[in-house]
Amino acid sequence: MKTTRLSWFFRGIRRSAAAVTLLAAASAPALGFQSEGTVRIGLLESQTGTFAPFGLPGLWGSLIAIDEINAAGGVMIDGRKVRLAVTPNPNGYDSGADTAQAILLLKRLQAENQVLMIKGLSFSNAGTAVFNYLNELEKEGNPIVVHSSAVGAPGLSQISKWGFRNTFSEVDIVGGVAAAVQKRTGAKTAAFFITKDNPYFPSIAEKAIFPALKGLGIEVKVVTDAVTSDRDFTRQVDQIRAANPDLVYVLATTLPAINFMKEAKRRGLKPKAYIGGISQLTVETLKSGGDAVEGMIMAGSYDSASPALKKFADEYQKRFKQDISLFAVNGHEAVYLIKDALERSGVKNTPETLAEDRRKFRDAFTKSSTTSVTGEKIGFNADRETPKAGVLLHIKDGQFVALP
Amino acid sequence: MIFFEYLINGLLFGATYSLVAIGFTLIFGVLNRLNIAHGATIMVAAFAGAYVSLRLGGKDSYYVLAMAFFIAVVSGALLGILVRAVAFAPLRNASPLAPFVTSAAVTVILEEVFVLISRRVPLFSPEFSQFPSPLENLVFFVGPVLIRGAYVVNFIIAVLLMVSLHWWITQTRMGRAIRSVEENPTMAWLLGINVRRVEVTVFAVASAIAGAVGCLIGVAMGTVGPFMGANLLLTGFVILVLAGLGSLRGAMVCGLIVGVIEMTIVGMVSASMKEAVLFIILFAVLIVRPQGLFSDPEAKRD
Numbered sequence: 122m123k124t125t126r127l128s129w130f131f132r133g134i135r136r137s138a139a140a141v142t143l144l145a146a147a148s149a150p151a152l153g154f155q156s157e158g159t160v161r162i163g164l165l166e167s168q169t170g171t172f173a174p175f176g177l178p179g180l181w182g183s184l185i186a187i188d189e190i191n192a193a194g195g196v197m198i199d200g201r202k203v204r205l206a207v208t209p210n211p212n213g214y215d216s217g218a219d220t221a222q223a224i225l226l227l228k229r230l231q232a233e234n235q236v237l238m239i240k241g242l243s244f245s246n247a248g249t250a251v252f253n254y255l256n257e258l259e260k261e262g263n264p265i266v267v268h269s270s271a272v273g274a275p276g277l278s279q280i281s282k283w284g285f286r287n288t289f290s291e292v293d294i295v296g297g298v299a300a301a302v303q304k305r306t307g308a309k310t311a312a313f314f315i316t317k318d319n320p321y322f323p324s325i326a327e328k329a330i331f332p333a334l335k336g337l338g339i340e341v342k343v344v345t346d347a348v349t350s351d352r353d354f355t356r357q358v359d360q361i362r363a364a365n366p367d368l369v370y371v372l373a374t375t376l377p378a379i380n381f382m383k384e385a386k387r388r389g390l391k392p393k394a395y396i397g398g399i400s401q402l403t404v405e406t407l408k409s410g411g412d413a414v415e416g417m418i419m420a421g422s423y424d425s426a427s428p429a430l431k432k433f434a435d436e437y438q439k440r441f442k443q444d445i446s447l448f449a450v451n452g453h454e455a456v457y458l459i460k461d462a463l464e465r466s467g468v469k470n471t472p473e474t475l476a477e478d479r480r481k482f483r484d485a486f487t488k489s490s491t492t493s494v495t496g497e498k499i500g501f502n503a504d505r506e507t508p509k510a511g512v513l514l515h516i517k518d519g520q521f522v523a524l525p
Numbered sequence: 526m527i528f529f530e531y532l533i534n535g536l537l538f539g540a541t542y543s544l545v546a547i548g549f550t551l552i553f554g555v556l557n558r559l560n561i562a563h564g565a566t567i568m569v570a571a572f573a574g575a576y577v578s579l580r581l582g583g584k585d586s587y588y589v590l591a592m593a594f595f596i597a598v599v600s601g602a603l604l605g606i607l608v609r610a611v612a613f614a615p616l617r618n619a620s621p622l623a624p625f626v627t628s629a630a631v632t633v634i635l636e637e638v639f640v641l642i643s644r645r646v647p648l649f650s651p652e653f654s655q656f657p658s659p660l661e662n663l664v665f666f667v668g669p670v671l672i673r674g675a676y677v678v679n680f681i682i683a684v685l686l687m688v689s690l691h692w693w694i695t696q697t698r699m700g701r702a703i704r705s706v707e708e709n710p711t712m713a714w715l716l717g718i719n720v721r722r723v724e725v726t727v728f729a730v731a732s733a734i735a736g737a738v739g740c741l742i743g744v745a746m747g748t749v750g751p752f753m754g755a756n757l758l759l760t761g762f763v764i765l766v767l768a769g770l771g772s773l774r775g776a777m778v779c780g781l782i783v784g785v786i787e788m789t790i791v792g793m794v795s796a797s798m799k800e801a802v803l804f805i806i807l808f809a810v811l812i813v814r815p816q817g818l819f820s821d822p823e824a825k826r827d
Contacts, residue, residue: 169640169751173652177644318797351796352746353788355534355671359527376653376748383747387664388671409655409748411584412662442647 164213165241182452248272539784564754601736769820
């Protein structure tokens with residue numbers, strides 16, 4: 122269950138404790154930089170709250186990549202191999218599900234922790250706010266790169282030239298998904314279940330899915346909405362059931378999507394296909410969704426049966442006792458993109474050159490590329506995003522499996 | 526027709542809310558102190574039940590579900606005794622606000638511990654974990670109205686618990702002792718009632734009820750999470766004030782009313798309006814009857 126308003130009291134206590142800890146950290150002598158043989162990378166993911174199913178895998182994937190790089194000697198900066206230092210150690214900051222907290226912690230990483238760049242942001246509200254704040258930092262003359270491996274709202278990286286992401290962009294592929302599903306099912310009508318309090322979902326529906334369906338001649342018969350904290354979806358399921366659509370799009374974060382699907386199963390809503398999105402590509406969807414999510418179709422950036430993923434998947438399972446997800450893969454990829462840029466940027470990695478180093482890093486990052494653990498070669502386009510080919514998946518026997 | 530469905534399901538689910546408020550009000554009645562850790566007790570017990578169900582494959586087994594319920598009740602009772610020993614007993618002569626703060630601290634600690642547990646224990650998931658049960662997809666149709674089996678079972682268990690509790694409070698020796706301590710703890714002590722024993726018993730019983738609630742709500746929702754108790758604490762607090770502080774009968778009735786209101790608002794409007802509507806109603810009731818709907822205006826504790 123999500124925390125509600127009474128929990129201001131408990132949050133207050135937690136924040137006070139966090140503030141004391143942070144003040145103590147801020148007053149400690151600076152660690153890192155070339156003289157200590159490290160380069161500081163700030164981490165800022167949602168480790169608790171609604172978006173933890175996206176933030177934690179992103180964090181854990183990144184930590185594995187950082188350990189791999191450090192085990193191999195680190196990154197070559199100014200003629201010397203230095204280690205990637207997670208700031209703050211060992212897991213970075215937790216932005217929870219709170220946009221204001223994300224901004225606060227970004228300021229701290231930028232000004233007090235003196236990191237070279239920040240990898241983080243696990244939800245689109247925080248992405249929008251932080252990327253806008255990056256423009257403010259640029260005006261003040263203190264810009265810094267923020268790279269996200271999770272935020273997916275269309276057009277988000279165009280907000281600031283300091284904002285980057287290697288998310289799997291659904292916008293580029295929803296048309297293909299709709300066409301493929303129509304070919305399989307002969308669908309002529311569709312209905313939507315959308316959680317409207319997360320801008321990502323209404324945005325992707327308006328900007329990408331509705332136009333794609335219109336182009337295919339699929340009529341949208343009903344759009345029903347909810348908010349992330351909703352627990353009962355009787356109204357939404359009944360509205361959709363009355364419209365009797367061929368396709369049902371489920372545009373929601375993990376828990377409301379699962380609860381909607383469970384209610385749909387109980388009420389016998391059986392369209393030709395349910396179509397989800399990257400928010401469903403989490404371990405929690407499979408674990409808690411059970412039979413209710415079987416058969417759901419979505420696009421992902423890789424086929425989990427790919428042998429290329431085995432080493433990463435085994436290490437992830439060993440360390441975090443979980444199966445990998447798209448967000449874990451993205452987190453891993455992101456660190457290798459950062460490594461590539463670090464080695465080509467010409468940064469000096471000293472406290473004195475930090476501002477200049479941040480600019481050099483940004484310039485190098487725009488040209489950064491790597492080969493993902495999925496085997497796909499990725500690099501940034503002009504919008505500072507990493508286009509990916511995509512694979513059509515469905516849930517079969519409790520697993521994400523490529524559609525034959 | 527959909528409104529009728531919300532009404533029935535709200536009434537059925539509201540019985541669980543009655544139990545939340547009863548546990549809350551039992552402790553308040555005896556100690557004249559709010560136990561903020563009551564919500565966290567519900568959460569811990571829900572995790573205990575979910576663990577049993579996940580471990581023993583509770584998806585298709587009513588036997589495992591019964592075992593999960595039993596473990597949740599026992600863990601709730603044990604945790605309640607611990608909470609009293611840590612957050613209330615040492616502060617007997619302190620300011621009335623002191624146990625409020627210490628029980629809130631217990632809540633924060635328990636929530637953070639369970640955030641870590643849900644990350645580290647492979648059976649659980651970081652933000653929410655499943656509570657498999659055979660009631661998950663059980664539904665009945667009364668004409669066009671769909672009623673969830675989980676809500677019916679919850680209602681029956683909640684009513685059985687409330688009836689048992691009422692009998693225990695009104696008909697047994699311990700029940701009379703509890704009522705005496707509620708009325709006047711000093712006089713009860715002078716009459717030879719072991720007040721400390723009464724307090725421990727009340728904490729154990731109220732927290733066992735919290736354990737039952739944790740299991741029932743976990744089964745109804747299909748998931749448990751480290752912060753689920755915070756929501757329930759808020760609802761329990763609204764019911765407590767709406768009914769009148771210390772009124773067991775009021776807590777039972779107001780729990781049902783809140784269940785119906787909440788289910789209807791969530792279904793017809795949105796969950797984001799739920800608390801706002803509840804507090805507007807609470808505000809209106811407090812203006813008309815400041816002592817609550819079921820409390821005597823002259824009732825005052827020494």
